Amino acid sequence: MTLRLQPVRLASGNDDSEAQLVFAGNALVAVLTHLAEHHDGEAGRWFMEAWFGPGYVLNRPTFASLDKAQDWILERLAEV
Amino acid sequence: MASTPTHALSPLLRKLESIATLTDEERHAVESLPVKTRMLAPRQDIVRDGDHTSQCCLILDGWACRYKLTGKGQRQIFSFHIGGDIPDLQSLLIPVMDHSLATLTSTTVALIPHADMRELTLRFPNIAAALWRDTLVDGAIFRAWIMCMGQRSAFDHIAHLFCELYLKQEAVGLASEHRCPLPFTQLDLADATGLSNVHVNRVLQEMRRNGLITLRSQTLVVEAWERLVQTSEFDAAYLHLQKRAAP
Known part of the structure; x- marks a missing residue:
């Protein structure tokens, strides 16, 4: 399975406005937000803002890159 | 310059007196508790989930928190505690811990044996009521x-x-x-x-x-x-x- 990314802007009202919609086929599985400067140790990482894939993700992870985020998502989808 | 001597248990007295008015005898009884004082490093467990305890931990200085971990190691903090709090007071009546208590900062604690705490509360119902009230709060x-x-x-x-x-x-x-x-x-x-x-x-x-x-x-x-x-x-x-x- 391959994932497709689509950049979007979030009307978040804060500095975290750059995001990516992540599609598996035609289905939206996740929204990843690029963390802005004020996140100190996590600035520049990608935060799992929303997860629509299988199972619940209570402690939403952050990833060093979009590639790492996609690896995580693919693993998660493969578990089903 | 002369300084007013401060009793080691003054944080407990300050807490109790923020709740109730104590007589001189009651104050003296609190001050006479045979406690062991310990200096603890930050991020150190004081008592752990499942421990059987025979003493209560009074925070004298510093911060502590009650917490519990999920099977995957995710932590939920239930409460924050400061000087004067006895976060594991419940252990006096329920001696098996159902959560853990840990320091957040460098913390000084006074460990009070259950037996002495029990005697204090039996002799001085006013103190027992103040402690009970504290658990209700x-x-x-x-x-x-x-x-x-x-x-x-x-x-x-x-x-x-x-x-x-x-x-x-x-x-x-x-x-x-x-x-x-x-x-x-x-x-x-x-x-x-x-x-x-x-x-x-x-x-x-x-x-x-x-x-x-x-x-x-x-x-x-x-x-x-x-x-x-x-x-x-x-x-x-x-x-x-x-x-x-x-x-």
């Missing part, structure tokens, strides 16, 4: 936390917690002028509110931007107390900070 704080966890936005939840932590410290003389120590990390705050670190960061950023607070060098300054109270619908009644009228 503890319950009220838990209810306020559940309300925040389930029904308030992340912003209002953190605002509510800041109001609570300021007033709790002010009540025992550890804070004034809407400025108080807040010596824990953002991650601790996340684990106490059930929010992600990212969300906590966003909320703090928004609070700063709106001129509600500044948070620097582990000190919280509430710049706009009324607005913080208003947004979080904070009603201090649940902290029951006024002394109960003497019977």
Whole structure:
């Protein structure tokens, strides 16, 4: 399975406005937000803002890159 | 210059006297408790989930928290504790811990044997009532936390917690002028509110931007107390900070 990314802007009202919609086929599985400067140790990482894939993700992870985020998502989808 | 000698257990007396009026005999009995004082490093367990205990831990100085871990190691913080608190007072009657207690900062504690604590409460019903009242206020704080966890936005939840932590410290003389120590990390705050670190960061950023607070060098300054109270619908009644009228 391959994932497709689509950049979007979030009307978040804060500095975290750059995001990516992540599609598996035609289905939206996740929204990843690029963390802005004020996140100190996590600035520049990608935060799992929303997860629509299988199972619940209570402690939403952050990833060093979009590639790492996609690896995580693919693993998660493969578990089903 | 002569200084007033401060008794090691003065944080407990200060706490009890913020709740009830003590007689000289009662004060003396508290001061005579045979305690062992220990200096603990930050992030150290004091008692662990499942431990059988034979003593209570009085915080003299520093911060501690109650917490529990999920099977996957995710931590939920249930409460924060400061000087004068006895977070494991329940162990006097329920000696098996159903959660853990740990320091957040360098902390000085006084360990009070259950037997002596029991004797104190049997001899002085007024002290027993004050301690009982304290556990009831503890319950009220838990209810306020559940309300925040389930029904308030992340912003209002953190605002509510800041109001609570300021007033709790002010009540025992550890804070004034809407400025108080807040010596824990953002991650601790996340684990106490059930929010992600990212969300906590966003909320703090928004609070700063709106001129509600500044948070620097582990000190919280509430710049706009009324607005913080208003947004979080904070009603201090649940902290029951006024002394109960003497019977």
